[in-house]
Amino acid sequence: MREMSPQQVNNYLLDNATKPLLLDVREPWEYNICRIEGSQLMPMQSIPAHLNKLDPQQEIIVICHHGVRSRMVAQFLEQAQFEKVINLSGGVNSWAQSVDLDMPRY
Helix, strand or coil: CEEECHHHHHHHHHHCCCCCEEEECCCHHHHHHCCCCCCEECCHHHHHHHHHHCCCCCCEEEECCCCHHHHHHHHHHHHCCCCCEEEECCHHHHHHHHCCCCCCCC
């Protein structure tokens, strides 16, 4: 699993025509407070039940609040033979501190 900082992810999204899936694994109440534009909500607990909705060949950037849940989901995805998984280190909290300074924080 690769790890990318918020700035690296932001640059990656700006520089690449092919967009990865931004998989937000937080809870709906967290997602309603703030989210990275274009992200798709799939709470951590629902990942095993919805695994068949994800493409193992697509690049996936996993997002949570601080990067802990997303790291666990990224490891789970790799064990399920997903090959292109990236963890957003520091999560949306770090994103709000370094990329989108207007993003609400909690």
